Each structure stands twice: as C-alpha cells, then as structure tokens.
Amino acid sequence: MSELVDILFTVGLWSSVLRIATPLIFGTLGALLCERAGVLNLGIEGIMTFGAMVGWLTVYQGGDLWAGVFAAAACGAVFGLLHALMTVNLGLSQHVTGLGVTLFASSLSYYIFRLAVPVQGTPPTVEPFQTYAVPLLSDLPFLGPTLFSQTPLTYLALAVALLLAYVMARTPLGLAVRMTGENPHAAEAQGLNPIGLRIGAICAGSALMGVGGAFLTLAAFNSFFPTMVQGRGWVCIALVVFSTWRPSRALLGAVLFALFDGYQLRLQAHFGKAVPYQLFLMMPYILSIVALVIMSRRARVPQALMKPYRRGER
Amino acid sequence: MRFERRETRSPILLMGAPLIAVAVALAITGFLIALSGAPVLEAFQKILISAFGSRLAITETLTRATPLIFTGLAVAVAFRAQVWNIGAEGQLYLGALAVAAAGSGGAFGLPPLLLIPFLMVVGALAGMVLLVVPVTLRFRFGVDEVVTTLLLNFIVLLFVSLAIEGFMRDPLAFGWPQSVPVDGDARLPKLVPKSRLHLGLVIAIIAAIVVFLVNRYSVFGMQSRAAGLNAAAARFAGVPISWTLIKVACLSGGLAGLAGAVEVMGVKGHVSTALSPGFGYAGIVVAMLANLNPLGVVAAAIFVAAMFVGADGMSRSLEVPSFIADVTVSLALLTMLVALFLSTYRVVR
Numbered sequence: 001m002s003e004l005v006d007i008l009f010t011v012g013l014w015s016s017v018l019r020i021a022t023p024l025i026f027g028t029l030g031a032l033l034c035e036r037a038g039v040l041n042l043g044i045e046g047i048m049t050f051g052a053m054v055g056w057l058t059v060y061q062g063g064d065l066w067a068g069v070f071a072a073a074a075c076g077a078v079f080g081l082l083h084a085l086m087t088v089n090l091g092l093s094q095h096v097t098g099l100g101v102t103l104f105a106s107s108l109s110y111y112i113f114r115l116a117v118p119v120q121g122t123p124p125t126v127e128p129f130q131t132y133a134v135p136l137l138s139d140l141p142f143l144g145p146t147l148f149s150q151t152p153l154t155y156l157a158l159a160v161a162l163l164l165a166y167v168m169a170r171t172p173l174g175l176a177v178r179m180t181g182e183n184p185h186a187a188e189a190q191g192l193n194p195i196g197l198r199i200g201a202i203c204a205g206s207a208l209m210g211v212g213g214a215f216l217t218l219a220a221f222n223s224f225f226p227t228m229v230q231g232r233g234w235v236c237i238a239l240v241v242f243s244t245w246r247p248s249r250a251l252l253g254a255v256l257f258a259l260f261d262g263y264q265l266r267l268q269a270h271f272g273k274a275v276p277y278q279l280f281l282m283m284p285y286i287l288s289i290v291a292l293v294i295m296s297r298r299a300r301v302p303q304a305l306m307k308p309y310r311r312g313e314r
Numbered sequence: 315m316r317f318e319r320r321e322t323r324s325p326i327l328l329m330g331a332p333l334i335a336v337a338v339a340l341a342i343t344g345f346l347i348a349l350s351g352a353p354v355l356e357a358f359q360k361i362l363i364s365a366f367g368s369r370l371a372i373t374e375t376l377t378r379a380t381p382l383i384f385t386g387l388a389v390a391v392a393f394r395a396q397v398w399n400i401g402a403e404g405q406l407y408l409g410a411l412a413v414a415a416a417g418s419g420g421a422f423g424l425p426p427l428l429l430i431p432f433l434m435v436v437g438a439l440a441g442m443v444l445l446v447v448p449v450t451l452r453f454r455f456g457v458d459e460v461v462t463t464l465l466l467n468f469i470v471l472l473f474v475s476l477a478i479e480g481f482m483r484d485p486l487a488f489g490w491p492q493s494v495p496v497d498g499d500a501r502l503p504k505l506v507p508k509s510r511l512h513l514g515l516v517i518a519i520i521a522a523i524v525v526f527l528v529n530r531y532s533v534f535g536m537q538s539r540a541a542g543l544n545a546a547a548a549r550f551a552g553v554p555i556s557w558t559l560i561k562v563a564c565l566s567g568g569l570a571g572l573a574g575a576v577e578v579m580g581v582k583g584h585v586s587t588a589l590s591p592g593f594g595y596a597g598i599v600v601a602m603l604a605n606l607n608p609l610g611v612v613a614a615a616i617f618v619a620a621m622f623v624g625a626d627g628m629s630r631s632l633e634v635p636s637f638i639a640d641v642t643v644s645l646a647l648l649t650m651l652v653a654l655f656l657s658t659y660r661v662v663r
Contacts, residue, residue, distance in 0.1 A: 042460065082648075090317070092651050095398050095460055099598055100647040107640030108346075114635035115350050234464045241458070278476035285465045285472075289457075296456045310317075 007266050014146040016265075018154050019220060021258035023048070025157040026212030027236035028243065028250040029164050030076075030205035035240055036168065037201035038181035038194075038304040042098025043083045044209050045233030046105030047076050051213025053109035056224040057116055059126040069153070069214050076210020077203040079105050084202040088195055091308030102233070110226050123223040129153060151219040153211070158251070160208065165247035177201050181302035184309040194309050209233070231285065238288040242295050245302060253291075260287055317659040327657040332603050332610070335650035336617065343642040352632040364627025365620035371627075373509035377581065379612075379619035381406070381590070383518035384573035385597025386604065386611040387525050388441075392566035394529070394606050395538040396545070397449060397559055401463030402570040403594025404470035405444045407585075409437035409571030410578045411474055414585045415482060417496035417578075426499040433500055434517075434575050441571020442564045444470065449563040453556050467594070475587050484584060493585040502580040514576030519612060521569065526608040538562050570594065591622075592640075599647040605654065618643050 007013060027044055034041040051072035058068040079101055086097045117124060132155070134148040168174035177197055179187040184194035212232075217224045239257060243250035261284050268280040344354045365375050385402040392399035399405075416422075416436045417429070424432055448462035475491070478484075482493045502513040529535040537558045540548035549555050577589055600618055604610030625639035 086648070086651060090652065090655050092655055096393075096598070096602060097648070097651060099400065099595075100644060100651065103595060103599070103644035104641070104648060107637055107644050111346065111635050111637040111641050114637055231465065231468045234461055234468075237461050238465070241461075276476045276480055278472040278479075282469050282472045285468045288465055289462055292457045292461060293451060293455050296458075299456075 003270070004267070007263065007270070010266075011142060011145050013259075013262050013266060014142075015149065016262040017255060017258045018147065018150055019258075020261050021254045022151075022154045022157045023212040023215045023220070023232055024236055024239060024254040024257060025161055025251060026208045026215065027233055028239040028254050029157075029161060029247060030208030030212065031236050031240045032243065032245060032247060032250050033164065033177070033205035033208070034080075034202050035305055036181045036245055036302055037177050037198045038184065038302055038307065038309070039084070039087055039198055039202055040094045040098060040237075040306050041080070041083055041202060041205060041209075042095060042237065043079055043101030043105060043206065044098075044236055045229060045231070046102030046109075047079045047206050047209040048213035048216075048229045048233050049106040050079065050109040051076050051210030052217045052228060053113050053213075053224050054210075055214030056126060056217035057113065059218060060117075060124065065129055065218055068218055069211055072210040072214035073207040074210075076213075077207040079210075080203040080206025081199070083206065084199040087308065088198045088202070091310055094306050094308075106226075106229075113224060113226075123225055125222040126218070128217075128222040129219040151215075153215045153219050156211075157215075161247055161251040165251075168247060178302075180309075181304055184304055188311070195311075198309070209236075212236075235284065235288050238292050241299055242291045244295065244299050257284065257287070260284065316662045317655075318662045320658060320660050323658055328605070331653040331657050332605065332614070332650060335603065335653040336646055338649040338653075339642050339646040342645055343638060346638060346641060347634055350634045352634045357628055357632055357634055360628035360631060361621070361624030363624075365624035369506075370509060371623070373506050373511040375616065375620050375623045376515055377510045377512070378623050379615040380512075380514045380518050380580065381573040381577050381593045382596055382600050382615035382619055383515075383522060383612055384569050384576065385593050386600030386615050387522060387608055388566045388569035388573070389597045389601035390604060390606040390608060390611055391525060391529075391538075391569065392445075392562060393601060394542050395559060395562040396542040397562050397566065398458075398460045399445055399463055399563070399566050399570075400460055400598070401445060401448070401466050401594070402566075402573070402597045403590060403592065404463070404467040405441035405567050405570035406574040406577070406590055406594050407470050407474050408444050408574070409441040410574030410585045410589055411477060411482070411493070412440035412571070413437045413500075413575045413578045414493040414496055417500040418494040419497075424499075429497075429499050430502065430579065433496070433579060434572060437575025437578075438568035438571045441569070441574070442567040445563045445567030445570070446560060449559055453559070471587060474585060478585060478587070482585075487584075491586065495584040496578060500579055501583060502576065510581055512576070512580035514580040517572075517576065521572070522608045522612050525565075525569075529608060534558070534561060570597070573597075596643060599643050602647050602650050605650075 031041055031044055054075045055068040055072035058071040059065055083101050086092045087094045129151040131149050132152055138144040138148040176192050180194045180197045187194045239253045242253045264280045264283045268277050347354050347357045364371055366372055388402045413433045413436055417433045448459040451457040452459045478493045479491045484492050484494045505511045537553045540553050541555055541558050545555055578585060596618055600611055600614045603614035621639045621642050625636045629636035
C-alpha cells in the first residue's frame with residue numbers, strides 16, 4: 001500500500017500534472033467565459049478537435065509553432081462566432097446549437113485532415129514545443145522540474161488564468177460581462193450592449209478552447225488522429241460547474257483533475273496486470289460526475305445562463 | 315434588422331423547413347467536395363447511386379436507417395420534454411451488451427418466438443436504467459443531464475471494451491475483441507433474402523407509430539409536452555413533473571437500448587466497440603430534422619443513412635474522404651435550426 005502513497009510524491013507525477021492540466025485549463029476558462037456572459041457553449045468538444053487539427057496542420061505545412069497556435073485560436077473564434085450568431089442573435093437552443101457546432105467542427109476537422117493527409121500506416125508527425133526551463137527557478141528542488149520546466153503553452157495557460165481572474169473581478173469589462181450573464185436587461189439599462197458583449201465573450205472563449213486543442217497536437221503529442229480529444233471538452237464543462245464560475249477555482253479544478261488523471265495513469269502501469277486498464281480510464285469521467293453531484297447544489301449559476309436575450313422582450 | 319414572431323406558423327413553411335435545411339447543407343457539401351478537387355455533380359450522382367441505385371443499395375440504406383430510427387425517436391421523445399438526452403450512444407451500447415449477455419449460451423431455453431421479444435425487453439431495460447440515473451440526478455441534485463449523459467457515453471464504451479476483452483470475450487474470435495455471439499434463435503429474420511435487411515426495420519417503424527400515437531393521444535404525451543413547453547406552468551396545472559420526466563427517461567432510454575438490441579440481433583450477432591459508428595449522436599440530427607415528430611423521424615433517418623451509405627460508396631471511387639457524410643449531416647442540424655427559426659420568426663427591417 002505504501003507504494004500507492006510513494007507515487008504521490010514522485011517528481012514524475014507532479015511534472016505530468018501541469019502537462020495534463022493545460023488543455024483543461026484553456027478549455028475550462030473558455031467555457032467559463034462564455035457561461036459568465038450567459039451562454040452555454042457545448043461546441044467546446046468540436047472546437048478543441050478543430051484546434052488540434054488546424055494547429056497541427058499549420059505546422060505540418062511548414063508554419064511556425066506559434067502560427068499553429070494562432071490558427072487554432074482564430075478558427076476557434078470563428079466557430080464561436082457561428083455559435084454566437086445562432087444562440088445570441090437568433091436566440092436558438094444553446095444545447096442543440098452547441099452539439100451541432102461540436103458535430104460540425106469535429107467532422108469538418110476529420111474531413112480536412114484526410115484531404116491534407118491521405119491514409120498511411122503511421123500518422124505523420126511534427127516537431128512539437130520543447131520544454132522551457134525558467135532560468136534559476138528551474139534549479140529549485142522538486143518545484144523546478146515540476147513547475148518551471150514546462151512547454152511555453154503551459155505558462156501561457158497559467159498566465160491566461162490569472163489575467164482572466166483579474167479582468168473578471170477587477171475591471172469594468174469583467175463587470176459588464178458578468179452583468180450580461182446575470183441580468184442582460186439591467187446591463188442594457190446601464191447603457192451596455194448585452195448582445196455585443198455576449199458575442200465577444202463567446203468568440204474569446206472559443207479561441208481559448210481552440211488553443212487548448214492545439215496543445216494536444218503541438219505539445220502533448222506530435223500528431224493528429226480522430227477522437228483524440230476524448231471527451232476533454234465535456235470534462236471542461238463539468239469543471240466550470242466545479243469551479244463555481246470562478247477562473248481561480250477553474251485553475252484549481254483542472255490541476256486537481258489532472259493530478260487524479262496522472263495518478264490513475266501511474267496506477268495503471270503498476271497494477272496493469274491484475275486490474276483491467278479500462279477501469280482506470282473510467283475514473284476521470286466518473287470523478288467528473290461525482291464532482292458535478294457534489295457541487296451542483298452549492299453552485300451559484302449565472303442567472304441568465306441559457307436564457308436568450310431579445311431586446312424589448314421580457 | 316429585427317425578428318418578429320409570426321402570428322401563425324404556416325404549415326407549408328414548417329413542412330418546407332427540413333427540405334430547405336437539407337438543400338442548404340448539400341450546397342455547402344458541394345463546395346467542400348469541390349475543395350478536394352473531385353467533380354461535384356458526379357460525386358452527388360455517385361452518392362445517390364450508392365444509396366439507392368440497386369436493390370442491394372436500398373437494403374443497405376434501410377439497414378443503416380433502422381438503428382437511426384430508434385435513436386432518433388429516443389432523442390425526439392426526450393427533447394420534446396426538454397430532457398437533454400445526449401447519451402443515446404451509451405444507452406445503445408449498454409442495450410447491445412445486455413442482449414449479448416442474455417441471448418448467448420442457451421438463453422434460458424426460451425423458444426424463438428418468446429426469446430426475441432424477451433431480449434428486446436432486456437436491451438430496452440438496460441438503456442432505461444442508464445438514462446433514469448442522470449435524470450434523477452437532475453432533480454435530486456440539480457446536475458445538468460447534458461454533461462452527465464455525455465460523460466456516461468465514454469464510461470459505457472470503456473465498460474463494453476472491458477467486457478468484450480474480459481468476462482464476455484468470444485474465445486473463438488481469433489483474438490478479436492468481441493463478445494460471445496447471440497444464439498441462432500435470437501437472430502432477427504431477414505426481410506429480403508441475400509441482404510442484411512432484417513425485421514428490425516418493421517419493429518422500428520411500428521415503434522415510430524406507437525410513439526406518435528402516445529405523444530398525440532395519451533395523457534402522458536400531453537404531460538411530457540407540457541413539461542417541455544413550460545415546466546413551471548405545467549406543475550401549476552397539476553402535472554407531476556418529476557414523475558413525468560422519469561417516464562420520459564424510461565421511454566427515451568428504452569428506445570436507444572432497442573437500437574443496440576436490433577443491431578446485435580439483426581446485423582452483427584455480437585458486440586464490439588465498432589458496433590455503432592455514432593448512431594447515438596446522429597440520432598440528435600435525425601430528431602431535429604424531423605422537428606421532433608416521430609413519423610418524420612423515419613424519413614429523416616433514411617436521409618441520414620443514405621448520406622452515410624452513399625458517401626461510403628462515393629469515396630471508394632472518387633478521392634473524397636467519407637467523412638463528408640458526417641459534415642453534411644451535422645450541417646443539416648445547424649441549417650435546420652435556422653430554418654425552423656425562420657418559420658417561426660419573420661425578419662423586420
């Protein structure tokens with residue numbers, strides 16, 4: 001049994017935690033931003049898939065790694081705009097539209113991928129982001145290899161989390177977005193533009209989702225294959241509830257989830273013979289459901305979430 | 315530009331919405347086919363021929379449509395009551411697994427006439443249980459069932475994989491991970507000899523008619539519609555909301571479970587993780603294209619199945635990836651939403 005505890009204190013586990021958490025941080029923050037403005041974005045799974053594909057393809061075609069990240073963000077924003085036009089401007093069901101965006105974005109990414117890369121034995125690869133050791137800090141014992149020897153995208157994810165936490169809590173823009181999600185009528189009465197704010201929030205949030213997907217193909221792995229997002233988008237939607245719609249807690253939730261996932265992977269290596277590996281793979285999904293059950297009652301949902309806003313209509 | 319609710323929804327617009335939606339989706343598909351460099355018109359012609367061009371093609375399309383009718387009905391029933399069941403894929407797999415477990419190795423010595431209905435009940439029950447849990451979580455703990463049913467899809471697929479590599483593994487499958495086969499008596503009879511088309515299609519169409527009648531003429535149908543239109547008002551009018559939603563969940567989950575049951579009993583004979591190429595998710599498109607009308611589901615399922623079968627055939631002769639069918643089908647969902655909106659609202663300058 002003590003081995004189980006020993007694994008918890010290995011550098012290997014903890015340096016994998018931030019790596020596993022990175023796409024979840026991007027995705028959760030993106031979904032959180034949309035929901036804070038009052039719109040559920042179930043397009044996340046497909047947007048992450050498209051981000052993963054387009055980021056990889058950009059680099060595969062000779063683009064720079066950062067160009068890949070930018071392409072993923074831009075495509076994410078475009079799908080976000082599609083979601084926004086349908087749910088905000090037309091006020092259509094956010095559930096069904098989001099699922100439609102997911103189905104469309106993922107099937108389109110498979111189609112484009114197959115057009116660009118014909119079927120072959122092993123999927124082609126690109127040279128992914130290398131870890132960047134922060135000078136001095138990476139020499140610290142334990143913290144150095146776990147916190148300060150990550151890929152640039154992981155540092156970016158942490159920076160975005162802090163920035164979003166600051167913007168949402170401390171700036172007029174953040175207040176406006178939150179107000180739109182709580183009471184768009186009041187926001188309009190204050191001279192704000194709820195429609196514009198919602199569209200902006202969804203596009204920005206979806207861009208983050210796209211970057212989260214690109215991390216998978218440009219840093220975590222080095223190739224693209226269909227179904228590689230593996231429900232991470234849905235986990236992010238669950239993490240938003242877990243975070244009670246706060247960026248700082250979203251960061252915490254993603255890291256906790258990744259710790260569990262990393263631990264599960266190591267247990268799998270340890271007990272792989274005795275226990276079927278599928279049981280371990282199920283754990284993260286079961287954990288998400290459990291977290292939802294525990295948190296949903298306490299959660300203070302943005303009051304106008306999933307309520308379309310039409311000017312002059314009550 | 316503003317949108318104004320139409321005083322009356324004209325039936326012509328409502329009937330035309332799916333046709334317009336599909337036409338727009340196909341137009342965009344044509345553009346995407348052109349991107350691949352293939353001749354667009356020839357590609358569409360090949361799709362049509364591969365889906366309907368011969369007796370074999372037609373039976374293949376209808377075989378593919380059978381599980382889609384069930385999953386489409388499952389989604390339509392649930393969405394009508396605003397139960398967001400996105401878990402039809404998982405319910406299908408659990409139903410299939412339950413049927414394979416109960417229908418193999420002697421199958422309790424039941425005669426075929428009883429065995430087939432018995433197994434269908436087993437498959438439906440498995441699907442039911444899988445949906446009742448998240449719906450219960452919704453009104454006990456306020457957990458959004460969209461996320462839970464989605465996550466359950468992944469859990470169930472892993473469980474299926476565990477079962478067919480472990481306790482339900484077929485030792486005679488040359489190492490392929492697949493479940494033990496169901497007994498010969500449990501196989502659904504063929505409708506057309508030398509094809510894959512089986513009795514499941516008839517059962518699916520009967521199910522669609524039954525759901526249509528229940529929806530329109532029963533108290534439960536009225537209550538489930540009321541719960542979907544305005545839950546607060548329905549509760550005020552004396553509709554037992556929780557109980558109604560549980561019943562909706564049973565019906566919806568059961569229908570999705572049946573999809574798995576007929577796939578195993580009619581087509582495959584066993585369960586593998588390749589049993590469903592996303593029938594559960596395509597069911598959402600089918601239901602929406604039918605505007606949640608159970609009879610429309612049959613037509614929508616045939617369209618979606620024809621796209622998949624047709625694109626498979628087309629991609630074999632032209633160098634267009636068969637993923638194009640998934641693109642068309644998902645596009646049709648989005649265009650249908652807009653078309654329905656425009657049938658309800660008019661644009662005012």
